[in-house]
Amino acid sequence: MSADAVVVGSGPNGLVAAVLLAEAGLRVTLLEAGERFGGGLRSAELTLPGRVHDMGATVMALALASPAFRELGVERLVEFAHPAVAAAHPLDDRPAVLVHRDPARTAAGLGADGAAWLRGPGATARAGSPLVDLLLKPLGPWEADPRAFAAAARFGLGGALPATTYARRAFRTVEGRAVFAGMAAHSLLDLRSPITAGYGLLLSALAHLVGWPLVRGGSQVLADALVARLRVLGGEAVSGHRVRELKELDAPTVVLDVTPRQFLELAELPAGYRDRLRRFRYGPGVFKMDWALDGPVPWRDPAVAGAGTVHLGGTLEEIALSEAETARGRHSPRPYVLLVQPYAADPTRGGHTLWAYCHVPNGSPVDMTGAIEDQIERYAPGFRDRVLARHAMGPAALEADNPNLVGGDIGGGLAALSQFVRRPVWSPAPWRTPLPGVFLCSASTPPGAGAHGMGGWQAARLALEHRRSRA
Ligand SMILES: Cc1cc2nc3c(=O)[nH]c(=O)nc-3n(C[C@H](O)[C@H](O)[C@H](O)COP(=O)(O)OP(=O)(O)OC[C@H]3O[C@@H](n4cnc5c(N)ncnc54)[C@H](O)[C@@H]3O)c2cc1C
Incomplete structure (x- = not known):
């Protein structure tokens, strides 16, 4: 699989990152483990046929307030x-x-x-x-x-x-x-x-x-609208594909919509960073x-x-x-x-x-x-x-x-003061990882939980900066 950028996971953060990278002209592939895109933005008929239930986020205050979604014109994408x-x-x-x-x-x-x-x-x-x-x-x-x-x-x-x-x-x-x-x-x-x-x-x-x-019709409508936007921009979106190892991805830029525990399983990380990720606390x-x-x-x-x-x-x-x-x-x-x-x-x-x-x-x-x-x-x-x-x-x-909900934690990690900006590690740019070209974007990065896509916005911004500096 060859692309300029691969985004792993299609929660609001992964979706925002994928669309922003595609808007910047990159060939983007989005890989999602689940059968449907959206992570915390999925909806399904959980009870009776025809009844639409939001599986995760349903109240969209943070989406409406988010600078990332504003940049993507969210109010034109969904009602x-x-x-x-x-x-x-x-x-x-x-x-x-x-x-x-x-x-x-x-x-x-x-x-x-x-x-x-x-x-x-x-x-x-x-x-x-x-x-x-x-x-x-x-x-x-x-x-x-x-x-x-x-x-x-x-x-x-x-x-x-x-x-x-x-x-x-x-x-x-x-x-x-x-x-x-x-x-x-x-x-x-x-x-x-x-x-x-x-x-x-x-x-x-x-x-x-x-x-x-x-979101009128269910939060899934927002996820689907972002996937559609990615495809219009020439991106590829693949569901039912769980990434097991970073090695399987052939792209100079990788954005991970995963929490620290999964990142530790996906790649060999330098010892210092690995130990800091191991200390990350779930809520x-x-x-x-x-x-x-x-x-x-x-x-x-x-x-x-x-x-x-x-x-x-x-x-x-x-x-x-x-x-x-x-x-x-x-x-x-x-x-x-x-x-x-x-x-x-x-x-x-x-x-x-x-x-x-x-x-x-x-x-x-x-x-x-x-x-x-x-x-x-x-x-x-x-x-x-x-x-x-x-x-x-x-x-x-x-x-x-959804493997990001570790132990049922819907916030991507404890949201206490100690992990408000030290998320998942203490750094002026915690979306960056020690692996060149690899960025984290999930709710385990600032500003944390919510359907605002800001982790994706930050990771995409840093990924583009990284590409420019290499060029
Ligand atoms: C029950 C519940 C209620 C909530 N209510 C609200 C609310 O009302 N308002 C609000 O703003 N927020 C709410 N939230 C929080 C919000 O949904 C999350 O903070 C947000 O979805 C986090 O986005 P994310 O992109 O970081 O991760 P997620 O939305 O969790 O998405 C991560 C995606 O990555 C995929 N993935 C993980 N590992 C891999 C892999 N190895 N390979 C491929 N794909 C992978 C997962 O399958 C998943 O689709 C709620 C969450 C839940 C669960």
Whole structure:
């Protein structure tokens, strides 16, 4: 197989790298182990014929905010479907908190904590895409925009804190603290650890800045559009081809959409680099569920019906406890559940489908079906009566389906402070490897997890620089 560049793996990072390299005029071959392209962007009929379920990423806030996808004109490639409400956070004894696209409307619903919301997530959203671009390019290259650096410094003051500390300092009400905890818990970290407030602030701000939409028709539509673009540019895309050794690739440029553990298996690496990769830490896993329903979820608070995403887990204290248990290697009986009801935004999924997961210790064999459904029933009594079919994937099944999900870790490695930029190694350009012409682009490189393609953007940029310097 002869090409100017081979990209191994077709997750959002691999796809972005492949398209950018092809746009630069290279003959690109994309090799994907799975039967379908997309990695975390695949969709499939997991429950009943005609029901479209996203297998990985479904909320496309990071895709819409990403400089890489902006460069590729993502809004012309696919249609984004926005729910009426970005996210809802139901509570046992009071109305749900609603996060609207409009920060003022969100603040109005938070009562005594409205001003705190505007000072935190609201201010982050007001700093706009220059700040988000900076956060998605934590190691540069940065366009010189002093306002963005000032905004980043302000963001860092609160964002560096543990989410529990930030929530208790900034918010006074049960509602304010709970909704912030639900946002921060996307990080898959113990909410008492540093920078978890940063995840909460960023994700909340994105709800205001770009919304939390889904791809109309399923995330697969985005993956397929990128593969089609690659082919129009003369690239080749091959599925069902798992690369076992780098030696089998005949190309001066190789971009790997794999995590450190797989890289170690693919090639003989210099001892120092190999040892650093071996120290890379994976995060907790997830237990993922999908349902086909015969109607919408019967939420006790009807306002939740309009939300694309629903955070289940109750108060700050409960969510923090659930995440702390997971970090300690235990299973919470009342886990924080991240749920998406695509039908609230996209009527093309073949009916009422539902997507959710909870965090579990890495590699956990425990079936969390009951615990997840109990959390849904808690806020939507009668939910189980609506279930026509269910599909569950624990860590082992997730990893068997996509080798990048090591032990069910959907983030490509722990997203703690220690691995935020030291990802997978400490370097001003961690996408570069000691093997000449070989680059890493997966979520195990900065800026980490999410369907933003920025690892692919960085790896493609460095690969092109490398080719120019050799020429
Ligand atoms: C259940 C779940 C829910 C998620 N929800 C969201 C969400 O709502 N929003 C969001 O922004 N992000 C979400 N994410 C995270 C997001 O999907 C990932 O961060 C993102 O897909 C990472 O992209 P990637 O390109 O690094 O790797 P992946 O998307 O994991 O793709 C890697 C690809 O490489 C292939 N591959 C690996 N090794 C080889 C090999 N040796 N040869 C050939 N091919 C190989 C794999 O088969 C896979 O297709 C979710 C992920 C999961 C799993």
